[in-house]
Amino acid sequence: xxxxxxxxxxxxxxxxxxxxxxxxxxxxxxxxxxxxxxxxxxxxxxxxxxxxxxxxxxxxxxxxxxxxxxxxxxxxxxxxxxxxxxxxxxxxxxxxxxxxxxxxxxxxxxxxxxxxxxxxxxxxxxxxxxxxxxxxxxxxxxxxxxxxxxxxxxxxxxxxxxxxxxxxxxxxxxxxxxxxxxxxxxxxxxxxxxxxxxxxxxxxxxxxxxxxxxxxxxxxxxxxxxxxxxxxxxxxxxxxxxxxxxxxxxxxxxxxxxxxxxxxxxxxxxxxxxx
Amino acid sequence: xxxxxxxxxxxxxxxxxxxxxxxxxxxxxxxxxxxxxxxxxxxxxxxxxxxxxxxxxxxxxxxxxxxxxxxxxxxxxxxxxxxxxxxxxxxxxxxxxxxxxxxxxxxxxxxxxxxxxxxxxxxxxxxxxxxxxxxxxxxxxxxxxxxxxxxxxxxxxxxxxxxxxxxxxxxxxxxxxxxxxxxxxxxxxxxxxxxxxxxxxxxxxxxxxxxxxxxxxxxxxxxxxxxxxxxxxxxxxxxxxxxxxxxxxxxxxxxxxxxxxxxxxxxxxxxxxxxxxxxxxxxxxxxxxxxxxx
Numbered sequence: 001x002x003x004x005x006x007x008x009x010x011x012x013x014x015x016x017x018x019x020x021x022x023x024x025x026x027x028x029x030x031x032x033x034x035x036x037x038x039x040x041x042x043x044x045x046x047x048x049x050x051x052x053x054x055x056x057x058x059x060x061x062x063x064x065x066x067x068x069x070x071x072x073x074x075x076x077x078x079x080x081x082x083x084x085x086x087x088x089x090x091x092x093x094x095x096x097x098x099x100x101x102x103x104x105x106x107x108x109x110x111x112x113x114x115x116x117x118x119x120x121x122x123x124x125x126x127x128x129x130x131x132x133x134x135x136x137x138x139x140x141x142x143x144x145x146x147x148x149x150x151x152x153x154x155x156x157x158x159x160x161x162x163x164x165x166x167x168x169x170x171x172x173x174x175x176x177x178x179x180x181x182x183x184x185x186x187x188x189x190x191x192x193x194x195x196x197x198x199x200x201x202x203x204x205x206x207x208x209x210x211x212x213x214x215x216x217x218x219x220x221x222x223x224x225x226x227x228x229x230x231x232x233x234x235x236x237x238x239x240x241x242x243x244x245x246x247x248x249x250x251x252x253x254x255x256x257x258x259x260x261x262x263x264x265x266x267x268x269x270x271x272x273x274x275x
Numbered sequence: 276x277x278x279x280x281x282x283x284x285x286x287x288x289x290x291x292x293x294x295x296x297x298x299x300x301x302x303x304x305x306x307x308x309x310x311x312x313x314x315x316x317x318x319x320x321x322x323x324x325x326x327x328x329x330x331x332x333x334x335x336x337x338x339x340x341x342x343x344x345x346x347x348x349x350x351x352x353x354x355x356x357x358x359x360x361x362x363x364x365x366x367x368x369x370x371x372x373x374x375x376x377x378x379x380x381x382x383x384x385x386x387x388x389x390x391x392x393x394x395x396x397x398x399x400x401x402x403x404x405x406x407x408x409x410x411x412x413x414x415x416x417x418x419x420x421x422x423x424x425x426x427x428x429x430x431x432x433x434x435x436x437x438x439x440x441x442x443x444x445x446x447x448x449x450x451x452x453x454x455x456x457x458x459x460x461x462x463x464x465x466x467x468x469x470x471x472x473x474x475x476x477x478x479x480x481x482x483x484x485x486x487x488x489x490x491x492x493x494x495x496x497x498x499x500x501x502x503x504x505x506x507x508x509x510x511x512x513x514x515x516x517x518x519x520x521x522x523x524x525x526x527x528x529x530x531x532x533x534x535x536x537x538x539x540x541x542x543x544x545x546x547x548x549x550x551x552x553x554x555x556x557x558x559x560x561x562x563x564x565x566x567x568x569x
Contacts, residue, residue: 033405
């Protein structure tokens with residue numbers, strides 16, 4: 001009986017290993033290609049190639065590419081910060097004030113997740129054009145802040161629900177209002193929540209393609225995903241360069257997700273299951 | 276001790292709740308509500324991005340639903356979502372059941388399997404493209420050892436559809452896995468222990484305890500996967516550009532082409548509105564299934 005359970009464990013382990021290899025095949029090959037020269041990617045196998053940092057050096061001294069990196073970083077950081085400032089308040093309202101207005105609004109946010117962005121993209125394009133905000137960081141930051149907002153509001157709501165109101169009541173007795181008790185009691189207790197909301201927003205901005213592709217047409221303003229997609233057209237045969245850019249684009253995702261995945265996934269699930 | 280809140284206090288709370296929501300309402304109003312309403316109006320107009328034109332009634336809807344290109348896109352949208360949901364749900368469920376057991380390397384696998392879901396679409400596409408692009412690509416070389424192929428994954432219409440679906444499953448299964456695993460871990464062991472008094476069949480335990488417990492999460496997952504795959508633009512734009520020969524063109528992609536390529540906002544907005552209505556109907560049916568469970 002015991003040995004049977006033991007065998008099952010290792011069979012399951014083998015299944016996981018197979019799924020792992022299949023899942024990571026594209027990721028491993030692109031990482032390997034980023035260290036090989038273009039000629040070797042075309043002509044040689046993985047085992048008889050020379051692996052160097054040459055492509056990375058070339059790419060990181062290319063001002064166009066470094067520009068994409070900087071744009072992505074700036075846009076993702078600012079929109080994550082703006083998002084937290086807005087969604088923390090909204091999440092608190094949804095968690096604490098149970099009136100019709102608040103409930104209606106939180107259901108509306110859930111519904112908005114469903115809307116095809118393309119429906120909003122055309123009117124927003126026309127508005128931003130008329131106020132001369134096309135090709136500006138401002139326009140894309142506003143868009144990213146808003147598109148993450150429904151989800152992050154629900155994430156915050158989940159975290160605030162875990163903090164009992166009794167803790168705030170002590171502050172009310174001392175003469176604080178809701179606003180103060182929120183800022184001085186609730187927010188400091190939701191560090192992990194804020195961290196995961198900011199990671200979530202940062203990655204949304206870092207990964208997003210559709211809106212950036214429409215609203216940033218000036219090459220100097222382009223973000224990394226759009227910049228890399230230009231690589232596909234421009235240097236269609238240069239897989240070394242493309243792989244290298246893709247690996248650099250993947251790094252923050254890897255770091256953040258391995259550090260913060262526990263919180264983000266928890267938030268995502270409590271948000272969706274409660275909905 | 277419960278702090279009593281007076282009527283005036285509650286009224287103040289009401290005002291305060293609006294204050295807390297105000298920034299969010301303004302932003303959502305500007306970026307979502309205003310454009311949705313305007314977008315619906317555009318679906319009734321005949322203009323372009325520069326000049327939105329005049330109202331033409333339901334003409335755009337009429338021309339859209341009588342075009343075969345629209346039905347082709349709708350067919351692919353439905354096929355794409357259906358295949359993605361089934362594929363990623365089954366893989367995610369199987370892996371969640373395995374990872375819920377005491378398997379070696381559990382923590383590592385759980386973290387590792389998330390990655391396809393969180394990396395940028397452009398990275399996934401670049402990585403996959405190299406594997407499948409042409410006759411000499413890695414997958415075709417591997418298939419060659421088995422005397423299969425070479426397969427033209429992106430040039431053959433039927434294979435292009437299969438490829439897009441497989442990559443979407445690869446992107447989506449991690450989310451299913453993580454959500455179902457969390458749900459599995461919330462089943463108390465007492466439930467199984469007491470059930471084991473009645474039966475020793477693992478299949479019965481699965482059928483009568485595990486599956487019903489997973490149902491609410493599963494319905495939410497199916498709704499989310501439907502919405503996400505219906506609204507997927509990046510994967511299709513970057514991998515196939517809707518081709519070959521419109522084989523992988525979905526509704527959202529077609530709705531993008533009208534305003535930004537053919538310079539007509541009417542038909543594009545009409546397709547977006549139809550997509551929205553379709554999604555709302557699907558979500559409504561699924562929510563109803565969920566309610567009837569409770």
